Amino acid sequence: MYKKVYVDVVVLQDKYGKCRPLRIQWEDGTVYSVERLINRCHTCSRAVGGGQMRYTIQINGRETFLYEDNGRWFVEAKC
Secondary structure, three states: OEEEEEOEEEEEEOOOOOEEEEEEEOOOOOEEEOOEEEEEEEOOOOOOOOOOEEEEEEEOOEEEEEEEEOOEEEEEEEO
16 A cells, blocks of 8 residues: 655756756655656656656665646655
8 A cells, every 4th residue: 555745846847847856855755866757748647646747766776756736746665
């Protein structure tokens, strides 16, 4: 089972309006650098619902999803 966890995100937005997440700050204050942006697509979270844009990113060598939903960012975290 998963839950939606809102996170702080440092984002680079280019002149065309595309966002590229650079860093994520978890609830406990831990900061993770996004090593690579793998994919960006319009879709919602199947596990927790919500989201307009899904970013497939690499953090610490592992792929994960980061969702943007009306200016807020969240991840799916195991309960």
